[in-house]
Amino acid sequence: MARKMIHSGGSQIHEEYVGNIHNEPTSVLLRELVAHLRENRTQLREEWARRITEAQLLTAMTKEEIFAEATSVYDNYVEALETGTFEALQAYARNLSERIIPRGVETHEVVGIVLLLRDVLARSLFAKYQADFTKLNRILDAYEPAANRIANTVAVGFVQERERVIRQQQEAIRELSTPVLQVRERLLILPIIGVIDPQRARQLTEQLLRGIRTNRAKVVVIDITGVAAMDATVANHLVQTVEASRLLGATVIVTGLSPEIAQTIVNIGVDLGKMNTVGDLQGGIEQAERLLGYKVVPFEQATT
């Protein structure tokens, strides 16, 4: 057994373990494995990068980038195998995810490349130990759980990072979605862009009513040019917002109603007499200025 080992391993490092080659603990096997992977680093890494390109993974990245990342993933991988600690790998996976998520790399690609690396390394182990089947089995026994854990760590790290990004973006959208802006003394504009769901509509109303109070607004222009369509519930909510603003003493001008929204509002049978609507935002602001008693004149006219 020991003789065979030297024969098939062939390297200097392996001979260190010859002494207790029988029933070596997993750690010893792993150390041997790591030595093998270090030794064949260049070749295995290239093989892996080639397989990644072949499988058409990471298409968002250039060949050089793939190779650079492959190198650091490889090194981290080997280190995780060696030390048995996954913190460094976890941190690296998170860092990698942070860099590649904005490039549009998908979960299946990340899982795919880690599994590919596992396969490439397993193949090289097959090739190395093919003469000694028992040894190969024992090596694989040591390798597989570690490799699976690594694959798991990287995939989970990626998904977690992704979820974090999504959460962060949702938060940002929530915060940004309803800016209440003061354009003039006592004049607020509320530009609404995107889809309005009931939750967003509620938040919008809340912010607007609060904005009216804090800015002591008399006129509010709600611009819904950026809203393609809204359902009856939300349209109703919009009308209620207009009414509630009036109760606070502010006049609301709604601008940029699309034909579809106009139809929705007519369909739900809202009394349009109460709704002050103007075609576009410019017209809305002009009317608001009139209501507030402003008159905008060109500079030359004002001075002469």
Next chain:
Amino acid sequence: MEVPILKQGDFLIATIQAALTDADLLQLRTALVQQVVRARSKGVIVDVTSLDVMDSFASRTLRDLAHMIRLRGAETVIVGIQPEVAFAMVQLGLRLEDVATALDLEEGVAYLNQKFKSIR
């Protein structure tokens, strides 16, 4: 609890201090409608800042009050409706139709002044 009615220049100001019973509201309505002519006031301001609930009876009474005051030859403005109260009201369909509203007392006074300036 009776709501104090203060005369300030051409206007009568009634500030509701706490939640009112229906009877209190009716009493306020009667008092204002009577006093508005006696005091030769041109405007009435009802301040509801401290109300955190406005039920259907209250809003109907305020609307009726405004309409009655108009028939007596003066203008009414309701001031200080809280944002939450305002939205709850419209959700309940309490819209205070044809009643002037303003943000607070100052705005209410400004509104009435503006109104009478244009008449004069």
